Every structure is written in C-alpha cells, then in structure tokens.
Amino acid sequence: MDLNALKEAVVEMQEETALALTKQYLAGGAAPLSLFKAYQAALAEIGRRYEQEIYFIPELIMAGEMMNTASNLIKPLLAGNVGITESKLGKVLIATVEGDIHDIGKDIVTMMMDLNGFEVKDIGVDVPIDRIITEAEAFGADIIGLSGLLSLVFDPMKKLVEALTAQGLRNKYKVIIGGGQMDEKACAYIGADAFTTDAVAGVNICKAWMG
Numbered sequence: 369m370d371l372n373a374l375k376e377a378v379v380e381m382q383e384e385t386a387l388a389l390t391k392q393y394l395a396g397g398a399a400p401l402s403l404f405k406a407y408q409a410a411l412a413e414i415g416r417r418y419e420q421e422i423y424f425i426p427e428l429i430m431a432g433e434m435m436n437t438a439s440n441l442i443k444p445l446l447a448g449n450v451g452i453t454e455s456k457l458g459k460v461l462i463a464t465v466e467g468d469i470h471d472i473g474k475d476i477v478t479m480m481m482d483l484n485g486f487e488v489k490d491i492g493v494d495v496p497i498d499r500i501i502t503e504a505e506a507f508g509a510d511i512i513g514l515s516g517l518l519s520l521v522f523d524p525m526k527k528l529v530e531a532l533t534a535q536g537l538r539n540k541y542k543v544i545i546g547g548g549q550m551d552e553k554a555c556a557y558i559g560a561d562a563f564t565t566d567a568v569a570g571v572n573i574c575k576a577w578m579g
C-alpha cells in the first residue's frame with residue numbers, strides 16, 4: 369500500500385485529510401506498523417522544515433498532535449495482533465532524559481516493548497539521571513532505555529553511564545539509547561551498548577540481549 373499521500377498530508381499540516389487517510393488505510397488492511405513509519409517519516413520532514421525555518425513551533429506542536437491522534441487509532445490494532453505473553457522476557461526501564469520533553473517516540477517504544485513480552489516501566493520525560501538509576505535499581509531492570517530527541521541530551525546520557533560505572537552498576541544493565549538524533553558516534557560518545565532510531569529494531573536488540 370502506498371502511504372505517500374498520508375505522509376504528504378501530515379507534512380503539509382492537512383490534519384483532517386491525514387486523519388481520514390489513516391482511518392481509510394487501516395480499514396483497508398494496511399499494516400498498523402507501516403502507518404507509524406509513515407508518520408515518523410513525515411515528522412522527520414517537518415523537523416527538517418523547522419530547521420530550515422520554513423516551519424516554526426506551532427507546526428511542531430501540530431505534528432505532535434497529529435501523531436498522537438493516529439497513535440490512539442493504531443495502538444488498539446497492534447494490541448489485537450499480539451497475544452498476551454505470560455512470562456516476561458525481562459524488565460526495561462524507560463525515560464526521556466533531563467532537559468528533553470519529547471515523548472512520542474518513547475511512548476511508541478514502551479508500547480512495542482510491552483507488546484513483545486517485556487515488563488516495561490516508563491518514568492516519563494525530563495527525568496534527572498540520578499532518578500533514572502534509583503528507579504532502575506528499585507524496579508530490578510535488566511535494560512535501561514533512554515530516549516532523547518535533542519542533541520543536548522548526549523551529555524546527561526553520558527553522565528548516566530559514567531555514574532553507573534562509578535557506582536559499580538555498569539555490568540548490571542544493558543543501556544540502549546533511542547531518538548531521531550542517535551547514531552553510532554553519539555552511542556560511542558555516551559558509552560551506551562546500542563542505539564536505534566526505530567522502535568522495532570530496538571525491541572529486537574533487547575530480545576537478543578535477553579537470549
């Protein structure tokens with residue numbers, strides 16, 4: 369199914385068309401995940417236009433709202449596709465780190481982890497690194513998942529990994545970082561075990577870690 373019309377409508381801020389197309393594609397049997405991908409690609413393009421000063425904050429806000437509306441339609445369909453898993457694969461603590469309030473990607477990956485058999489605790493946005501560590505300890509996490517969309521999160525993420533090492537906890541946790549800005553270089557700088565810009569790929573990395 370060609371989802372370009374949907375991507376185009378989102379990029380062009382045609383809220384009603386985007387919603388109508390989302391419903392139409394879902395009714396027509398489009399894979400729910402492919403719709404998420406179309407929205408993610410559209411939001412990346414909106415981000416580029418923001419950078420070029422073609423779009424401004426109101427467009428970013430509207431993009432977030434369109435994505436949230438779509439998520440609410442798509443999520444129940446994903447849940448229906450996957451059976452409830454009795455025994456959990458492992459525990460993942462997820463947070464968007466301090467300084468950053470972007471939560472759309474975090475919420476998607478939290479849902480995908482949950483649907484794929486992980487026990488997930490999402491402790492929200494703008495979370496100080498000390499609290500992330502305390503919560504991971506209390507939850508008994510196997511994996512710490514950090515979300516961040518702003519490049520200013522690289523430093524707090526790096527500090528978190530350093531704090532784990534200083535407290536003798538580094539080997540206790542796998543650390544995965546996600547968000548549109550993440551790449552190999554950021555991952556090496558931060559000292560994380562893996563990075564991803566895709567929720568499904570992130571789930572697969574975590575599954576591989578848990579054997």
Ligand code: B12
Nearest residue numbers: 415432469470471473513515518519546547548565567570
């Ligand atoms: C929507 C949006 C907003 C909304 C956020 C709404 C919300 N509730 O989240 C609002 C309007 C609030 C916003 C605010 C700002 N934003 Co903004 N925003 C965006 C935009 C357009 C889309 C982000 C998004 O939701 N993408 C869709 C999701 C699904 O993708 P994703 O987050 O990458 O997540 C996927 C994967 O990365 C992965 N993933 C994500 N997290 C994790 C974690 C783990 C553990 C794993 C495994 C996987 C994973 O799974 C997801 C699904 O596949 C981006 C553009 C872009 N290129 O990303 C800019 C962008 C991130 N914003 C930007 C900026 C500058 C800002 C502001 C500073 C603007 C301002 N001057 O006020 C503020 C910052 C506020 C703050 N302190 O955080 C810049 C950041 C630039 C930089 N290098 O730092 C971007 C890149 C735009 C740009 N190109 O300039 N923004």
